[in-house]
Amino acid sequence: MPTDVDFLGLVAGETPGRHRFTVVEHLCRLDGRLYGGAAIAVSIAAAEVTSQRPALWMTTQFVSTVERGDAVDVHTEVLAAGRRTEQVRVTATGADGAVVFASLGATGRHRPDGLTGQFERRPTVQDPQDAEPWETPFSGLARAAGIDLPPDYRPAGFATAVELREPRVLDHPDDGPGRVCLWMRRRDGASLTPATVAYLADMVPMGVAHALGVLAGGVSLDNTIRIGPAEPTEWMLLDLRPHLAVGGYGHGIAHVWSEDGHLLATASQTASMLVFDPRTLPGTPTTGT
Numbered sequence: 001m002p003t004d005v006d007f008l009g010l011v012a013g014e015t016p017g018r019h020r021f022t023v024v025e026h027l028c029r030l031d032g033r034l035y036g037g038a039a040i041a042v043s044i045a046a047a048e049v050t051s052q053r054p055a056l057w058m059t060t061q062f063v064s065t066v067e068r069g070d071a072v073d074v075h076t077e078v079l080a081a082g083r084r085t086e087q088v089r090v091t092a093t094g095a096d097g098a099v100v101f102a103s104l105g106a107t108g109r110h111r112p113d114g115l116t117g118q119f120e121r122r123p124t125v126q127d128p129q130d131a132e133p134w135e136t137p138f139s140g141l142a143r144a145a146g147i148d149l150p151p152d153y154r155p156a157g158f159a160t161a162v163e164l165r166e167p168r169v170l171d172h173p174d175d176g177p178g179r180v181c182l183w184m185r186r187r188d189g190a191s192l193t194p195a196t197v198a199y200l201a202d203m204v205p206m207g208v209a210h211a212l213g214v215l216a217g218g219v220s221l222d223n224t225i226r227i228g229p230a231e232p233t234e235w236m237l238l239d240l241r242p243h244l245a246v247g248g249y250g251h252g253i254a255h256v257w258s259e260d261g262h263l264l265a266t267a268s269q270t271a272s273m274l275v276f277d278p279r280t281l282p283g284t285p286t287t288g289t
Helices: 004-008 036-051 139-144 192-198 204-212
Strands: 019-023 055-062 071-081 083-095 097-106 132-136 160-167 167-169 178-188 216-227 238-246 249-256 263-275
Touching: 004 036, 004 192, 019 036, 036 055, 036 083, 036 097, 036 192, 036 216, 055 192, 132 139, 139 192, 139 204, 178 192, 178 204, 192 216, 192 238, 192 263, 204 216, 204 238, 204 249, 204 263
Parallel strands: none
Antiparallel strands: 019 071, 055 097, 055 216, 071 083, 083 097, 132 160, 160 178, 178 238, 216 263, 238 249, 249 263
16 A cells, blocks of 8 residues: 555545545554554644645544444644645544544645754664564563463554564663664555654553553553654654653653654654453454463
């Protein structure tokens, strides 16, 4: 699927700014409901198609959820149109008209001679081909927590479209609890775009769980991404940096790096954290152990 529109299944409506998509397997969480990364990716893709400009940032609030197989209507509005920058709003609704997610963001054209700089330092890690493969998004967490996953546990939802590898970290500029570095790519090998970077970066709860030493995930309340240069890359390094957990809510950020060290984006997230029993993980087959 060579484009964001194809990957996300966006179908244009009869009027500008109107799209629809169906929640298929790779747009789902492990439990079969809409994956937060898919929602922010849809928001970016719809904003870019409507404004005909690349995305600069997007923040998505998750209001309700829909199931695998459900259709979702997407309405993109240009709230302010400038010569270079457009402020946009994206609202997605289910079949009953209820809001599923709501996004605000901006698109714009970069000046070739505009101010440019990179002020973060990428962790030094093993190359993707030398890194430890993860069969599922829980593989590394379970290993770190000393928990054995059920032998018949297999990828589900978005994990069917994503390959993950955990490199050995040789040097980290902000070392501390829960720092996790993951090489990630689409299984089809397509070069990453801002929309698919946002799709892959929805992993902050994993860093929070790793810092706490538990097997856990999170239901996103919000997801924000600020987008850097459009550097072609197949693999991206997701540099998770959890900040805190309080009362069952987790907060943190992630830096997204290209293979050659460009900072592609920074992401932040708040999630309602859920501790899992390894025997009843989302996506675990109902037969077997």
